[in-house]
Structures are given as C-alpha cells and as structure tokens.
Amino acid sequence: MAHDQVHESARAGAGMVATPHPQATEAGRAVLEEGGNAIEAALAAAAALGIACPHLGGLGGDGLWLIRDPAGRVTVIDAAGPAGAGADAAFYRTRDFDELPRCGALAALTVPGTVGGWMRAQEAARAHGGRMPMRRLLESALEQARTGHTVSSGQVRAAARARVELDAVLGFRTAFLASDGTVPEAGTHQPCARLADTLEHLALAGLSDFYRGDVAREMAADLERAGSPLARADFTAYAARTRPALSVKLPGLTLWAPPPPMQGLLTLLTLALFSRLGITEAEGFAPVHGLIEAARRAQAIAAPALTDSIVLSADPAELLAPEALARAAAGIDLRRAAPAPRRPAPDIGGAWIGAADRNGLVVSCVQSLHAPFGCGLVLPATGVLMNNSGAAFTLDPRAVAPLQPGRRPPVTLSAGLAVLADGRVIGLGSGGDSPALAEARILSRYLAGAPLGAALAAPRWRQTDRLLLEAGFDEQLADRLAAAGHDVEIIGVPFSDAMGCAGVVVRHPGATGLEGAHDPRGEGGADGV
Numbered sequence: 001m002a003h004d005q006v007h008e009s010a011r012a013g014a015g016m017v018a019t020p021h022p023q024a025t026e027a028g029r030a031v032l033e034e035g036g037n038a039i040e041a042a043l044a045a046a047a048a049l050g051i052a053c054p055h056l057g058g059l060g061g062d063g064l065w066l067i068r069d070p071a072g073r074v075t076v077i078d079a080a081g082p083a084g085a086g087a088d089a090a091f092y093r094t095r096d097f098d099e100l101p102r103c104g105a106l107a108a109l110t111v112p113g114t115v116g117g118w119m120r121a122q123e124a125a126r127a128h129g130g131r132m133p134m135r136r137l138l139e140s141a142l143e144q145a146r147t148g149h150t151v152s153s154g155q156v157r158a159a160a161r162a163r164v165e166l167d168a169v170l171g172f173r174t175a176f177l178a179s180d181g182t183v184p185e186a187g188t189h190q191p192c193a194r195l196a197d198t199l200e201h202l203a204l205a206g207l208s209d210f211y212r213g214d215v216a217r218e219m220a221a222d223l224e225r226a227g228s229p230l231a232r233a234d235f236t237a238y239a240a241r242t243r244p245a246l247s248v249k250l251p252g253l254t255l256w257a258p259p260p261p262m263q264g265l266l267t268l269l270t271l272a273l274f275s276r277l278g279i280t281e282a283e284g285f286a287p288v289h290g291l292i293e294a295a296r297r298a299q300a301i302a303a304p305a306l307t308d309s310i311v312l313s314a315d316p317a318e319l320l321a322p323e324a325l326a327r328a329a330a331g332i333d334l335r336r337a338a339p340a341p342r343r344p345a346p347d348i349g350g351a352w353i354g355a356a357d358r359n360g361l362v363v364s365c366v367q368s369l370h371a372p373f374g375c376g377l378v379l380p381a382t383g384v385l386m387n388n389s390g391a392a393f394t395l396d397p398r399a400v401a402p403l404q405p406g407r408r409p410p411v412t413l414s415a416g417l418a419v420l421a422d423g424r425v426i427g428l429g430s431g432g433d434s435p436a437l438a439e440a441r442i443l444s445r446y447l448a449g450a451p452l453g454a455a456l457a458a459p460r461w462r463q464t465d466r467l468l469l470e471a472g473f474d475e476q477l478a479d480r481l482a483a484a485g486h487d488v489e490i491i492g493v494p495f496s497d498a499m500g501c502a503g504v505v506v507r508h509p510g511a512t513g514l515e516g517a518h519d520p521r522g523e524g525g526a527d528g529v
Contacts, residue, residue, distance in 0.1 A: 007453035009517035012528025016514035017041045017355045018503040020056070020431070020522035021152060024049035027140035028355060029527045031132065038361040039067060039125035040132045043118055045353045046367055047141035047199075050114070051149050051192070054176070055158040056351040056431060057367030059198070059210070060374060060386040062110075063117035064258055064367075064413040066245065067124055068425060070360030074247070074256045074417055075124065079117025079240040080389065081110045085405045086229040089395045092403075100403065102391045104169050105226035107375035109390035110409060114367055115202075115210040116240030121365075122207070128361055135203035142203065145196035145383075148189035152523050157497060158349065158372040159183045170226055171378025175385070194383030211235045218381040226377060228386075245417075248320045250275045253447070256417040260302075263414035265316050266436035269298035269328075272320060274444065276329035282448035285480045286334065291444060292467065292486070293332045295437055296340065299463075301328060303400065337485035340463065348372075348412055350431030354505035354526075356514050362507055364415040364427035366435075418443065423509030430519075432500020434462050442502055452504055453517045460499045470499055497521065 010016065015032030019025045028045035036044070042065075050058030057063070065077035087109040092100060101107045122134060159176055160183050166172045167181065175192060178184045202209055209215045212235070220232035245256040248268045255271060257264025273294035279286045301319055318324060332338075350368035355361075368387070375388035392409035393401055401410045415429035416439050426446075430438035438460060446455040459472040466489045469478055473490070482488045491498060501522035506515040516526030 007457035007517065007520050009452040009515050010526040010528060011513055011515050013358065013513045014529045015041060015355070015357045016505050016516040016526060016528035017045055018505050018516040018518045018524070018526035019045045019049055019353050020351050020501045020503070020518055020524040021049055021052040022524055023052045023140065023144060023149065024353070025524050025527050029529060030140070031137065032357065033529045036132050037125055037128055037130045037359065038355040038357040038363050039121055039128065040130045040137060042353050042355040042363040042365050043121055043125065044137045044140060045355070046118065046365060047138050048144060049351050049353065049367065051141045051144040051195070053152065053155065053351055054385060055155050055369070055372040056349045057114065057369055058385055059115055060112045060384040061114045061367055061369040062112065062387060062389055062411060062413060063114040064262055064365065064415055065117055065121050066256060066258065066364040066415050066417050066427070068362045068417050069128060074245040076243045076245045076258045077117050077120045077240055078243050078258065078262070079113035079120070080262070080408050080411050080413060081113035081238055082406050082408045083110050083390060083393070083403060084230040084234040086231060087390065087403060088405050089397065089403055091229050092395060098395065100391055100393055100395060102371065102388055103165050103376045105223065105228045105377050107388040107391060108223060108228040108230060108377050108386040110387065111230065111234050111238045112384070112387060113238070113240055115207050116238060119207045120240045120242060134207060138199050138203045142196055142199045145192045145199055148191035151184050151186055151188045151190050153186040154497065154523060156183055156186050162373050162376070166373055166376030169376035171380060172373065172376040175378045175383070176373065192383050194381065198382045198384065211238055215382055219379050219384060222379040222381050246316055246320065248272050252421045254419050257414065259316055261408055261410040263412050263436055264416060265302045265319070266295070266298050267414060267416050267439045268320060269302055270295045270436055270440040271443065272325050273297055273329045273332065274440065276325060277332060277334065282445070282450070285477060287444065288477065289337070289481060289484060290332070290334065291440055292461065292463070293338060295440065295463065296338055297328055297332055298436070335484060340467065340487060348432060350413065350500070352415060352429035352431055352501070352503045354427045354429070354503050354516060356425070356427065356505045356507045356516070358514065360507070362417060362425050362427045362505065364417055364429050366413050366415045366429050366431065368411070368413055368431065370411065414439065425507040426504060428502065428504040430500040430502035435500060437462065438500050438502045442504065446504070452506060452515055456502060456504060456517050457520050462498055468498060
C-alpha cells in the first residue's frame with residue numbers, strides 16, 4: 001500500500017482490540033465477544049502475540065501496561081525485569097568482556113517481566129468485573145504453539161537480519177530457521193512444542209509458577225548450564241510493580257505515560273514542548289520541523305532521568321512543570337535545526353496492543369524482547385526465548401546506566417493514554433527504538449483532524465546519526481528540512497520496519513462507540529464487537 005492510499009480504522013460498539021498480527025487481534029476479539037473486558041482481551045492478545053510474533057515479545061521478554069478505568073484513574077504496570085544478583089561488571093570483566101554481549105547466554109542477564117505483568121493485569125481485570133480464567137486467556141496462544149503459528153513477513157525480515165549473529169546461539173536455529181538453516185518463507189507453519197507445554201502448565205498451575213514453581217526451576221537450570229548470570233533466586237524475588245503514571249495537561253487534552261526508566265517521559269515532553277510553539281498548520285515544514293526539534297530538546301532534557309529510579313537526578317514531574325517547559329520551548333528555533341544527537345541505529349523491536357470496552361476501560365500495552373529475537377537463547381526445557389534488555393546497560397561505572405545487580409535497564413518501552421476535552425479517550429503506542437517520536441507524530445496529526453487510519457499511515461521519521469525520512473515524504477518538504485540544517489536521508493521504501501509498528505484505540509464519548517487501527521507497517525489491524 002502506498003502512502004497516498006486510504007488506511008481505514010475499525011469501529012465497534014461494545015469492545016475493540018488492535019494488535020500487529022491478525023491472530024492476536026482475533027484472540028482479543030473473541031474474548032470480548034464472550035463478555036470479557038478490555039484488560040482480558042488485551043491479555044489474550046498479548047499471549048497470542050508472543051507466539052504469532054516471537055521476534056517481538058513473549059514469555060522471556062518485558063512488558064508495560066497503562067490501564068485507564070471508568071473513573072478516569074490511570075495505572076501503570078511496570079513489568080521490566082532487573083539485572084540478576086550475579087550480573088555485575090566483574091562477572092563480565094573476568095570473562096574478558098569490555099562491552100556487554102548482545103546475544104547468547106551471557107546476554108540473558110535480566111529477569112523476564114512479561115508474565116509478571118500478566119499477573120498484575122489479571123488482578124486489574126478482576127477488579128473491574130473480569131471473570132475469565134487464565135486458561136481461557138491463554139487458549140489462542142496455546143493452540144498456535146501446539147499446531148504451529150504462521151510465519152509473518154515481519155518475522156522473515158527480522159530473522160534474515162538476526163541470523164548471522166544468532167545462528168550459533170543455543171536453540172535459535174531449531175526454533176526459528178528451516179531445517180537447512182535458511183530463513184523460512186512467510187506462510188510457513190512453525191510449531192513450538194516445548195513452549196506449548198509451558199503455556200499448558202502455566203494455564204493449570206497459575207502464572208506464578210513462572211517465577212516460583214516448576215517452570216522457574218527448569219528455566220534457572222537451563223540458564224545455569226548455558227552460562228547466564230541469572231539464578232533461580234532472581235526469579236523468586238521478582239514481581240511486576242504498579243506505579244503512578246506521569247501526566248501533563250495541554251490545551252484541549254491531558255496525557256499520561258509511564259515513569260522512567262520507561263520512555264514515556266519523552267512523549268510527554270515532546271508534545272508539551274510542541275504545543276508551546278504556536279504552530280497552527282497541520283501539514284508542511286512548520287509542524288514536522290517543530291516536532292523534530294521538540295523531540296530533540298525532549299531527549300536532551302530527559303536523558304539523565306531515563307535510568308532506574310534509584311539514580312534519578314531530577315523528579316520527572318519537575319521537568320513537566322509549566323515554567324520548565326516554557327524555558328525549554330523558548331530555545332527552539334522554528335527555522336533552523338539544532339545540532340542533532342549522534343547515536344547508532346539499534347535494531348530494537350516491540351509490539352503494541354490496545355483494547356477498549358464500552359464500560360470505560362482503555363488499555364495500552366507494549367511487549368518487547370529488546371532486540372528482535374532478544375539474545376537468541378531458547379531454553380531447552382521450556383522453549384522460552386530470552387530477552388537481551390541488559391544490552392542497554394554499560395560496563396563503564398561512570399556512564400548514565402552502568403550495570404548493577406538488581407537495577408533495571410533504560411528500556412525503550414513506552415505507551416500512552418490521552419483524554420481530549422471533548423471526552424475522547426485514546427490509547428496509543430509503538431514498537432521500535434523511537435516510540436516517543438511515533439506517538440507524537442500520530443497524536444499530533446490526529447488532533448489536527450486527520451482520520452485515525454490516515455494519522456497512522458502518514459510518513460514518519462527516525463533520529464539516529466541522521467534524520468531518516470520514510471519514503472512518501474513530500475520531496476519539497478525533505479529539501480526544506482535539509483536546507484534548515486537537518487542531515488536528511490530518505491529510506492527507500494514506504495512503511496519501513498525501521499519506523500516501528502504503532503496502533504491506536506479510541507473510546508468516543510456518549511453512544512458514538514469505539515474505534516481502532518493498527519499500523520500498515522505491520523500485518524495486524526483492529527477488530528471489535
């Protein structure tokens with residue numbers, strides 16, 4: 001689909017779910033049809049997505065949930081795991097590492113938090129009338145794992161990029177490549193019997209078994225044999241946390257996002273600074289340049305805070321105070337680009353899930369393994385693919401995020417919620433390494449009047465060592481950005497994987513119902529009842 005084609009949103013009256021894979025969307029829709037609430041639908045979709053898109057998230061990854069209840073309260077479930085007690089600089093220095101590895105068992109150094117997030121989410125679902133047992137919510141995931149999920153084109157592209165680095169990692173070839181070691185074709189069925197057994201056991205024994213039961217014991221034994229610094233005691237000690245959301249009031253809306261070390265502060269700062277620039281146009285140089293500059297300023301402001309809360313140098317809420325925002329916005333030049341941050345372009349993936357119901361629950365959830373396929377380690381006894389979120393740490397004790405036992409890495413997870421003055425409630429989020437940019441771009445276009453699908457489909461950008469513009473940008477606009485001092489590079493294809501995959505759900509006021517859409521950069525969509 002070209003950028004100038006229409007990307008439609010879905011509408012429904014009782015419940016809506018949006019995900020980047022049709023099997024996950026259908027899993028959530030079926031739960032809604034059976035009377036489940038939005039949190040239960042998101043749980044079923046999240047579990048199914050861990051099988052349908054194994055490169056983006058799963059049992060061995062991390063998670064983040066924002067839940068807005070009918071009374072307007074917003075809860076954050078922080079399901080990003082910390083470094084194990086044995087994961088310190090000395091562990092890696094004595095093994096001759098000057099940098100933390102990105103793949104293999106030694107990169108599996110943080111406790112997977114996803115399942116802990118599911119536990120907290122189920123508690124929230126029950127508090128709002130949910131009655132579905134976990135075995136029902138895992139049903140679609142279990143069936144896919146047993147019979148084989150359909151390999152998506154996104155998984156094919158991710159496997160092609162990751163194969164050279166991960167091919168020799170324990171379990172990766174058997175789990176994700178064809179028998180001859182090549183990348184399987186899209187449409188191939190890929191069963192995962194060990195993972196199916198694990199899901200079935202969790203459905204019967206309860207999710208806590210992942211941290212304090214037989215599943216934890218088997219994972220810890222496999223990790224020890226493989227050489228990981230994670231131990232069973234690290235799993236036993238872990239629990240996902242509920243935390244207060246950050247928020248900011250802007251003209252016509254209020255925004256919520258997760259606190260550091262999640263990346264939601266960047267989204268809030270970007271949109272808050274942009275709102276102070278006085279830009280009234282919906283399209284063209286001014287709004288694009290303004291958002292880019294607001295995002296750059298937001299990154300510079302937030303960088304010291306986007307680490308674990310034990311080392312925060314400033315209260316994030318103080319950064320969002322009106323006086324602080326006014327000072328920061330005053331330094332943005334509406335004609336010239338500020339010096340851009342110079343940073344590499346990490347290959348980071350994630351999957352956003354959104355759900356809403358007519359009773360007023362709105363859910364915005366992200367799951368990730370950090371890099372696509374995480375560290376590549378598939379644990380033999382359980383089939384769990386481990387994350388490599390610990391790669392966001394450094395062994396330099398003077399750096400912003402040095403590795404320390406028990407500390408959480410500065411992960412790129414982010415998701416957002418917004419309430420407009422007219423009563424619309426919006427849940428949105430994006431995978432990839434720049435979720436704040438995607439969320440700000442989508443929300444600013446939607447607020448400017450673009451239909452939901454069009455706001456998602458519009459060309460986006462990504463800031464690495466250059467400003468990467470997605471194919472489909474107006475050439476004259478790209479030239480104006482370059483003339484203003486942006487170091488521009490055009491990505492040669494529309495709907496690029498490099499932009500991440502975003503989605504939105506909207507609960508309209510009164511009887512106008514629910515709306516949802518998912519990015520044309522993925523293979524999913526939205527559906528409801």
